[in-house]
Amino acid sequence: MSGFSRRAAAALADPVRHENVRRFSERAHDHRSASVERVDFEALRDAGERIRSQSVAEMPALIDEFQANLERAGAIVHRAATGADAAAYVAEVVGRHGREVIKGKSMASEEIGLNERLAADGVDVVETDLGEFIVQVAGERPEHIIIPAIHKSRDDVRRLFEPLAGRPIGDEPADLTDFARAHLRERFLRAPVGITGVNFGVAETGTVVLVENEGNGRMCSGVPRVHIAVMGMERVVPRLADLATLLPLLIRSGTGQKITSYVSMIGGPRRGDEGDGPDELHVVILDNGRARVRETPYASVLRCIRCGACQNACPVYRHVGGTAYGWVYGGPIGAVLSPLLRPGEGLDELPQASSLCAACDDVCPVRIPLHDLLIGLRRDRATASAGAMERLAFRLWSLAWSRPWLYRLSTRAARAVVNTRGLTPVMQLPVIRRWARTRDLVGKR
Amino acid sequence: MTAMIGLFPTCLGDAVHPRVVTDSARVLRAAGVDPAPIPGATCCGQPAWNAGFTREARRVARRTLRAAAGLDAVVVPSGSCAAMMRLHWPQLFAGDRDAALAARVAPRVFELSQYLVEELGAAPIGSPTGRAVAYHDSCHMLRELRLHDPPRVLLRGVAELEELPRSDRCCGFGGAFAVRYPDVSTAMADDKLATARAAGAETVVSADPGCIMHIEGRASRTGAAVRVVHLASVLAEAL
Numbered sequence: 160m161s162g163f164s165r166r167a168a169a170a171l172a173d174p175v176r177h178e179n180v181r182r183f184s185e186r187a188h189d190h191r192s193a194s195v196e197r198v199d200f201e202a203l204r205d206a207g208e209r210i211r212s213q214s215v216a217e218m219p220a221l222i223d224e225f226q227a228n229l230e231r232a233g234a235i236v237h238r239a240a241t242g243a244d245a246a247a248y249v250a251e252v253v254g255r256h257g258r259e260v261i262k263g264k265s266m267a268s269e270e271i272g273l274n275e276r277l278a279a280d281g282v283d284v285v286e287t288d289l290g291e292f293i294v295q296v297a298g299e300r301p302e303h304i305i306i307p308a309i310h311k312s313r314d315d316v317r318r319l320f321e322p323l324a325g326r327p328i329g330d331e332p333a334d335l336t337d338f339a340r341a342h343l344r345e346r347f348l349r350a351p352v353g354i355t356g357v358n359f360g361v362a363e364t365g366t367v368v369l370v371e372n373e374g375n376g377r378m379c380s381g382v383p384r385v386h387i388a389v390m391g392m393e394r395v396v397p398r399l400a401d402l403a404t405l406l407p408l409l410i411r412s413g414t415g416q417k418i419t420s421y422v423s424m425i426g427g428p429r430r431g432d433e434g435d436g437p438d439e440l441h442v443v444i445l446d447n448g449r450a451r452v453r454e455t456p457y458a459s460v461l462r463c464i465r466c467g468a469c470q471n472a473c474p475v476y477r478h479v480g481g482t483a484y485g486w487v488y489g490g491p492i493g494a495v496l497s498p499l500l501r502p503g504e505g506l507d508e509l510p511q512a513s514s515l516c517a518a519c520d521d522v523c524p525v526r527i528p529l530h531d532l533l534i535g536l537r538r539d540r541a542t543a544s545a546g547a548m549e550r551l552a553f554r555l556w557s558l559a560w561s562r563p564w565l566y567r568l569s570t571r572a573a574r575a576v577v578n579t580r581g582l583t584p585v586m587q588l589p590v591i592r593r594w595a596r597t598r599d600l601v602g603k604r
Numbered sequence: 605m606t607a608m609i610g611l612f613p614t615c616l617g618d619a620v621h622p623r624v625v626t627d628s629a630r631v632l633r634a635a636g637v638d639p640a641p642i643p644g645a646t647c648c649g650q651p652a653w654n655a656g657f658t659r660e661a662r663r664v665a666r667r668t669l670r671a672a673a674g675l676d677a678v679v680v681p682s683g684s685c686a687a688m689m690r691l692h693w694p695q696l697f698a699g700d701r702d703a704a705l706a707a708r709v710a711p712r713v714f715e716l717s718q719y720l721v722e723e724l725g726a727a728p729i730g731s732p733t734g735r736a737v738a739y740h741d742s743c744h745m746l747r748e749l750r751l752h753d754p755p756r757v758l759l760r761g762v763a764e765l766e767e768l769p770r771s772d773r774c775c776g777f778g779g780a781f782a783v784r785y786p787d788v789s790t791a792m793a794d795d796k797l798a799t800a801r802a803a804g805a806e807t808v809v810s811a812d813p814g815c816i817m818h819i820e821g822r823a824s825r826t827g828a829a830v831r832v833v834h835l836a837s838v839l840a841e842a843l
Contacts, residue, residue: 574622
């Protein structure tokens with residue numbers, strides 16, 4: 160059984176989790192659908208595609224500009240070629256300032272295994288995004304790019320929080336949130352270092368943009384003495400004005416809101432005459448395979464702004480969740496991005512885990528042709544040694560079906576099997592059995 | 605000279621649902637077209653194309669492409685195969701000796717309802733039966749060929765059309781996907797049956813034999829009280 164099959168089977172075998180992922184991704188999809196109807200979303204998508212295509216095309220120069228502007232403002236920029244490099248740099252900075260870290264949501268930090276790296280140094284990291292906090296308490300991984308605890312019900316959260324609180328909380332969302340707020344508040348005020356992700360990095364101004372709803376990102380970036388922002392290098396955009404397009408695209412696609420409660424634009428560390436902000440701002444620009452992907456026919460995947468809309472639209476994701484995809488990113492974007500960023504690590508199966516329904520193409524705010532990219536990756540795999548058996552099968556098939564008489568013979572034989580209503584030993588053949596275990600060939604009428 | 609119209613049966617039509625082909629022919633004749641078989645045609649090549657086996661897809665599709673060379677229109681009772689031929693054949697044969705032929709034939713390929721409604725302007729076909737049906741949008745027909753209205757226009761002429769909630773969501777067939785990941789694929793079919801049940805739909809109509817085979821096969825196995833029928837058959841029954 161393949162890795163995806165195994166993880167998918169485990170996900171399907173947990174009815175509570177299955178139902179939660181289904182219900183909440185569907186709800187997010189509906190919020191998106193309602194939200195995009197209120198604006199000329201297709202025009203926004205066109206503009207977003209243009210901006211992000213330019214961002215990818217000019218990435219090296221834009222990163223240089225972004226870095227120069229940040230450094231001029233007093234920030235320290237570190238470019239990390241690999242995840243290990245990025246994690247080591249962050250660990251080193253943290254080590255200079257203390258042993259406690261508050262952290263905002265960041266898929267890039269998941270990608271580099273940052274929490275594990277810091278824990279190995281004895282650093283106490285607490286996730287402050289409510290969903291990430293729930294997932295951290297559970298000792299799990301985010302199931303969704305923007306809804307990390309999508310698989311958890313109120314009762315799941317209650318059972319995770321009550322031992323932590325040492326008292327009954329109940330399963331009212333307001334009570335659960337109150338507990339998390341009080342629990343995290345102390346940490347916000349105490350921790351010397353805050354770590355966040357980055358939604359966009361504006362090259363022309365050297366601005367780090369954070370988009371969130373809970374205020375924890377602003378707390379993590381503004382309260383501690385040191386703020387470390389970890390950014391995938393593809394998040395750079397050319398101009399500040401581009402945000403007028405990208406923010407509504409991201410937010411409407413992700414949550415269906417007009418605007419999130421907090422959009423922070425960070426222009427550097429605290430300057431002498433300013434009352435707030437960190438003394439040090441570190442921006443870690445993470446490559447981790449991105450520059451390589453940019454040189455491939457799959458460069459358009461780097462346009463992604465991590466809104467999660469393709470996950471919510473995906474009929475496969477809703478049954479298996481994000482972790483079934485075997486790495487940080489789940490759903491259609493994960494099926495494309497993971498094998499590209501982590502080649503040779505058993506993830507090249509992922510492009511197969513799609514029915515090619517193209518629902519992802521229809522919602523992607525920056526028009527990444529996910530459907531075509533999935534087929535392209537399948538093509539790569541077909542020519543690689545991984546596809547040897549399948550290649551043989553398709554070769555035989557093509558030799559037969561390029562001959563009309565063999566085609567006729569085989570479809571007639573198939574029809575004969577169908578006419579037995581499946582009551583023939585043929586149904587026990589390996590591939591057919593995989594169909595017939597849960598489905599008839601035709602209706603019993 | 606009369607136009608030469610070919611009816612492409614598709615492999616699932618030949619192997620599993622021959623009635624789809626005969627019903628399509630009846631419906632076309634009712635619309636004043638005399639569809640001819642396409643001697644030498646086999647399959648559109650989609651199974652190999654979607655699996656990433658371009659050479660193998662080309663080998664099979666070439667046979668069908670050449671068989672269709674002399675036709676003025678090729679009518680296909682499957683949105684998925686029609687999308688493959690209309691949209692992906694030019695890509696499949698790009699740089700190939702049959703590239704020009706593919707570019708010429710592709711725009712002459714039409715999905716059945718597309719041909720009837722958009723090309724012939726033939727709706728309505730058949731008379732009202734009063735029967736209630738719900739329509740399932742197949743993925744490639746909706747999101748690649750962008751055919752939302754034509755099957756609905758035809759169905760409204762012969763039946764009481766109800767909208768199936770989330771009619772645009774994949775039924776889980778996906779060709780090889782259905783046997784590669786049978787658990788997930790089956791869960792997706794169950795989703796589709798659940799929406800049909802919630803809507804009280806007794807008849808689900810699709811324009812794709814693949815979807816029909818999948819939804820019907822699962823309905824039959826689980827004893828779901830739903831009929832899954834091809835658009836052509838609904839129309840043919842109303843003639």
